[in-house]
Amino acid sequence: MSCTNLGTPEQEEQLRAVTASLKGTPGAIMPAMQKAQGIYGYLPFAVQKLIADDLGVPLEEIYGIATFYSQFALVPKGKNRIGVCMGTACYVKGSAQVLEALETNLKIKTGETTPDGLFTIDATRCLGCCGLAPVLSVNEHVYGKVTAEKIPEILNNYRN
């Protein structure tokens, strides 16, 4: 983990613009971190440090927030983020089996990323498409009424 790596010059510029625009706003830390994650895909150490310095808060507070909320990531995620909904409606309709089929197929556990960096599996909270349960999302795309058998087909859409 490097202390100086702020990504590409464009990313760094965007980040500095975010902190500059939020400075002085009450409760600015979370919006700043959310925007930073939008720029980098996760929150590298250097980015947390810059937010802390620019907003004038201790670094440990930033780190504390990053580890408290499940949507902040401290390590990069795979190119395609698969989220299997573990809401009640999906669970009673078999989302645990769907998750298991994914783990078997990709040979990784929930929360992990495949060695080629192509997929990350997450068990997510309710996505609110309970009418289509069980559902999973790949990036922004939601697949409804998923069964274990449909998994290979869904994954193939992202393999090439």
Next chain:
Amino acid sequence: MLFRSHILICGGTGCSSSRSKDIFAAFEDGLKTQSLDKEVKLVLTGCFGLCALGPVVIVYPEGSFYSKVTPDDVREIISEHIVKGRIVKRLLYEETVKQDGIQSLNETNFYKKQLRVALKNCGVINPENIDEYIARDGYKAYEKVVTAMTPQQVVDEIKASGLRGRGGGGFSTGLKWQFTKDAQGDKKFVCCNADEGDPGAFMDRSVLEGDPHCVIEAMMIAGYAVGSDQGYVYVRAEYPIAVQRLQVAIDQAREYGLLGKNILGTGHSFDLEIRLGSGAFVCGEETALMTSIEGHRGEPRPRPPFPAIKGLFGKPTLLNNVETYANITQIILNGSKWFAAMGTEKSKGTKVFALGGKIANTGLVEIPMGTTLREIIEDIGGGIPNGKKFKAAQTGGPSGGCIPAELIDIKIDYDNLISIGSMMGSGGLIVMDEDNCMVDIAKFFLEFTVDESCGKCTPCRIGNKRLLELLDKITSGKGEPSDIPKMEELCQYIKDNSLCGLGQTAPNPVLSTLRYFKDEYIAHIEKKTCPAGVCKALLNYSVQADKCIGCTLCKRNCPVAAISGEVKAVHTIDPAKCIKCGVCMEKCPKKAIVRR
């Protein structure tokens, strides 16, 4: 401009997931090619409610309700229905088809018993167009309060309506407004809790997606009543469409001078800001939510002082949830008497439920308080699919409990649900059939709360963890009879000693399943079996030799190659390799595979 036809396309999250945006694009394209885009208006609306039939398209003036529409069907709807006036019968929702034509959607079983107050505009207007909201009496309630009512009269009206908080607790909304109004402070805040974290609940999201202006207007009214000029809406990050539509609505309201300084020249000022959650269930708790808006880890703090006295940034704060706000404008416009005439003695008005799980008509329903669970499940919900038996309904999410089949005639209101060990909660209603194991369901909710506990107080952090370990022990076949009294004692301890609502209600799913389904716990502990066939450690799959025809289907579909056998010979399952996924059982055409 006048249009001869309106095509309404559902743009709720459910239908959006089944590609309703592609359907919108296909209509746009098709109408343009036929040069009909000046005669027919396309509207992307909020949720219609019947998510199970999505994507849904309604064509007016006929009111034809097309279900499960694909982009390929669009061409037919345009060429047949729009051009020639011939309704495409094969796509109609079958319940709307009558011999002498089509019947209104409101006459179908799903809608007949519903009463839409909070969802008045959902599925009717384009949520991204403020003019459509204004045309449906939008911002009229706000105009009424600032020009003709004193703040105290507004508070009195809400109190008289009997409205109670729709987020779960059921506290009197009018009293909350009164406390915040009476609190001393140079600055006050009005907040909206849209951190709808209960799994299986999507009422608030549907209101924000389908009718965002009604929440904005209600918050403006609340601001006037309690003396606040600044509001915050705290929305879950998992709801991108809701956030985007709310932002559009706020921008439009600002542009129209409805948000900002000196609104409508009345001297009243109010503005709104959206704050996003980042995935923490505990932030739905009011003190944790405010800590999160302040930009910290969303940990709750002890009450009192209550938010009405010392809330956001230490100032008096009013906090209501989305559905509560969605009732406000209509109480102001129609009067508290109108509202109080609906519902039961102590629970007035309607309640929106997200109907999910093992039920035919999954979706969003709004019913008057006092409707029975039977009416919701059998009439509105269309019953349990696949000929299975109704076992229980779960309300209140991880804080609630299960209503067993024998209590199906219970009238749904706040107090009745609490008396049977469940709670209204925010409105998720998950139906379970005989294939669901109640011990497993209790474990599912405990896993959720253990994962989401913020860790600040010990009874919740450690107590729930110990409770989950006991459930784990039981579902993996290692339970002992003494575990049940141990769990009951622990549940009571956690309830009595936790700091916030999350911990205080976390044992409810365990307590309520112990109350109504103790026999299932006993079967797991004493007989080491799972009657519903869910808990894997207690199950074994095997092939019945006399039924197997050797078709190899099970062998070919087994994901871990645990099945062996030649064509036309009896197959066998290797229990050491079997992951108990159940695929073989699903695939077998002769029902030769059994799970014991």
